[in-house]
Amino acid sequence: MKRLCLSPSDVLDFTWDKYQRKVSRLNHPVVIAWGLTSACDLHCIHCAVDAGEPNKDELSTEEALMAIDNMAEAGTKHLLIAGGEPLLRKDIFTIAEYAANSLSVGINTNGFSLDRSAAQKLRDSGVNQVRVSLDGAKPETHDMIRGKGSFERAVEAIRICVGLGFPDVGIEATISLLNYDEMPDMVRLASDLGVGVFEAGDMAPAGRAKKLAHLCLSKEQRGEMLRFLAEMQETIPSLIITSELPHIFIVSEEMQNKCTDIYSKDVSLGCGAGIVGAGLTVDGKIVPCPLGLQVEIGDIRKDRLKDVWANSELLKRLQSREVTGKCGRCEYQYACGGCRGAAAIAGDPMGEDPGCWYEPDLR
Secondary structure (H helix, E strand, O other): OOOOOOOHHHHHHHHHHHHHHHHHHOOOOOEEEEEOOOEOOOOOOOOOOOOEOOOOOOOOHHHHHHHHHHHHHHOOOEEEEEOOOHHHOOOHHHHHHHHHOOOEEEEEEOOOOOOHHHHHHHHHHOOOEEEEEOOOOOHHHHHHHHOOOHHHHHHHHHHHHHHOOOOEEEEEEEEOOOOHHHHHHHHHHHHHHOOOEEEEEEOOOOHHHHHHHHHOOOHHHHHHHHHHHHHHHHHOOOOEEEEOOOOHHHHOHHHHHHHOOOOOOOOOOOOOEOOOEEEEOOOOEEEOOOOOOOOOOEEOOOOOHHHHHHHOHHHHHHHHOOOOHHHHOOOOOOOOOOOHHHHHHOOOOOOOOOOOOOOOOOO
């Protein structure tokens, strides 16, 4: 596919216009990513939240159901339940079923406890999206990262979910120097397993991975990873091949052509932290992003999410996309915007993304 011949300033103008129109209509958190528990049945070496034991202040079942009502009142459309490992909550099926009455519900799992019985209960509860973590194309790699026997359990969980007909089954991969060279085989495995989505992000030096900073991708490798994903998308159109990183817009000609076409309704908002949605921590704190940007802007136990979304000064700043540094002089400011979580870890949620390899054409 040929890229449209637009100057950097044209790209900025077209994407700014689409960004403003879209964000002006997003007066509610479309997606909430909820870390339901800190409990986990694996001890992954790269776990960004250092999961293991349950947090003593996790929401009770009653509080969890009230939180779901709070989300629905705020206009939330999709709830993504994560952890830790959410399947370790004894009330997970109660929570999922209740949520499915008013929201679209997805679950992120390592797959270790997702046997046929648990998968069927999720299906019966109304869960329509499943994401299973898979960090290698072979047992040796995945098990080195997540624990002995976890590869076979994850692959079997994927097969079960595909077989049960979940509307949306996908793989989430965390890429580091431990599995960087396996990405082609990982994508092929995803295609062979029949999932609909392969989503890759790179390991962040947070949680247990703080000690593994030497295994994080360089800026250049992050760019190469995203270019590879964009190229593979053209090769395997039946599989959605993407990344949680907003920078994928920079390397995807297809996304750029659609989003810079003034006659197309397609739009890329880039980093969605505080724009498309927010995060909810295990103890009920409302944050713009459940990973890097864990700045408390509310408490689901006592605040209306609707009011937090309307009144938070940090959310207003994020939605303005008035970022600084390299991100603020980039032609992709409104279609990418850089990872706000990475910027926050570096000291300023509105600063430049320290992990971006791209050098803007605008000055």
